[in-house]
Amino acid sequence: MRVGLVGAGRIGAFHARTLADHPEVSEIVVTDPMPDRAEEVAAETGADVAADAAAMLDRIDAMVVAAATGVHAEMMHMAAGAGLPVFCEKPIATDLPATDAVVERVRAANVPAQIGFQRRFDAGYRSAKALVDSGQIGHLYSVRTTTHDHEPPPEGYQDTGIYRDTQIHDFDVLRYVTGQEVEEAYADGFTITTAAFGEDRPIDTGVVVLSLTEGTKVIMSGIRHDPLGHDVRMELFGTEDSVAVGLEPRLPLRSLEEGVPGPQEPTPKTFLDRFAPAYRAELAAFIEVAQGRRASPCTPDDARAALRIAIACDVSREQHRPVALKEIT
Ligand SMILES: NC(=O)c1ccc[n+]([C@@H]2O[C@H](COP(=O)([O-])OP(=O)(O)OC[C@H]3O[C@@H](n4cnc5c(N)ncnc54)[C@H](O)[C@@H]3O)[C@@H](O)[C@H]2O)c1
Structure with a gap:
């Protein structure tokens, strides 16, 4: 090919x-x-x-x-x-x-068309989806997501803001893992405007609260500067189990409890460090999609659904109010 x-x-x-x-x-x-x-x-x-x-x-x-x-x-x-x-x-x-x-x-x-939401190919997120699909986690009370870049994108990068550029990955993988849709979004945030990061930047620090169709509540953190590394996680709390994606020896987070060591291995510094196998797997899938051997695992409709959530977050932050997804048409 x-x-x-x-x-x-x-x-x-x-x-x-x-x-x-x-x-x-x-x-x-x-x-x-x-x-x-x-x-x-x-x-x-x-x-x-x-x-x-x-x-x-x-x-x-x-x-x-x-x-x-x-x-x-x-x-x-x-x-x-x-x-x-x-x-x-x-x-x-x-x-x-x-x-x-x-x-x-x-x-x-x-x-055939596939959009690059590579987390759908990450082993941890796939395990989370399998747990939810099998019913082993039970009814989901809440989900917490973290997407913290180590450093803001380099100069010249076309940054469209934390919700549409970055947390859009969380929105997509949340739909993928839970099988639920978002009904309402409430978002806030701000922009880091220090000399080191440049002054004319779109919003780069986002907090989001979502309500899902089956009653699950979601809290999400998006940050463009995490001094310890690139931190991407999802925690799911259900009636039968509590699990975490990304809780691993490389996790860029220090425990302050006595005797608990910090990161055991060098932390990921970029999305490429964190998700290299997932990026490879999504393109391998695309080759099969292009050959007509499988359906697209992440369609343009999926991308549209994630974008609607991001837009709802921007509206919510600007107007300082919860936004129903049905408003975003
Ligand atoms: N899936 C992920 O995790 C992930 C991670 C990073 C970036 N991205 C996405 O990938 C895209 C690129 O991001 P990046 O970090 O590589 O940015 P980048 O700024 O490093 O690279 C973008 C490149 O596109 C080129 N370009 C611009 N117009 C073009 C055109 N008409 N034809 C061909 N090339 C053109 C630029 O010259 C530049 O080299 C963005 O849309 C971003 O959202 C996705």
Whole structure:
């Protein structure tokens, strides 16, 4: 299979290595308006460089979009128009009209499409889902999620705010694990505006309370600067069990209890450290999706559902009130 990779930044370069290692990928074509990035990926993986995405369409069998968020929708339209299976990083777009247009175009073109919510491929989150599905955790009272970056994204990164850019992963995996939908969101937050992190930044510290359809309550913490490392967790508390995803020897959190040691291994510093196997597994799944061997494990409709929750959080924070998801249409 010949795969076109659009975007060779942080996640694009990682996806390129995964594709290069995949036995069923025979050729990679990469493009990025920053030519050094495309050349670097090409040198490392043996990929060809194309001038832009349009220039690769007639020489690929599937497209992987890892470009900055602002071009995702355009690239998905392009792939659908060319009849190509498409994998796209989250989010499809940052508003509902643009997202809906993509959802409809992909459906009309009948091309396989997968969105990059890699936590669905992480072993811990999959175990949590299995526990919930089997009934072993019982009725879920509450869920707590943590997504704390070690450091804010680098300069030049197209940051769309903590809810739409980052906690959107929590929103997606919450739906995946619990099988419930969000009914109401209440959110607050602020922006770190120190000289070290830059002053003109979107909201980067978010707290969220969600109510789910079966009565479960959720509390969520999103932070762009955690001095100890990249901390991503989910804790689930049910009538039969209490479990945690991400409670591991690398966890970047120090206990203050006597005799309890700190992190036992070097902590993850980036999303790539934390989720490398999940990123590889999601692209392996996409190759099968593109070959028609399995259904998409994370559809554009799933991405739309997660975006609605993020939008509800922005409205809630701005208006300082709980927002019913049915308001977000
Ligand atoms: N799933 C995850 O955990 C995860 C993690 C990080 C980033 N992402 C998503 O991946 C995307 C990229 O993030 P990143 O951290 O790699 O950002 P980045 O800024 O490091 O890289 C983005 C790249 O896209 C390129 N680009 C911009 N317009 C383009 C175009 N028209 N064609 C081709 N390339 C283009 C830029 O030049 C840049 O090299 C974002 O949408 C982000 O939301 C997802």
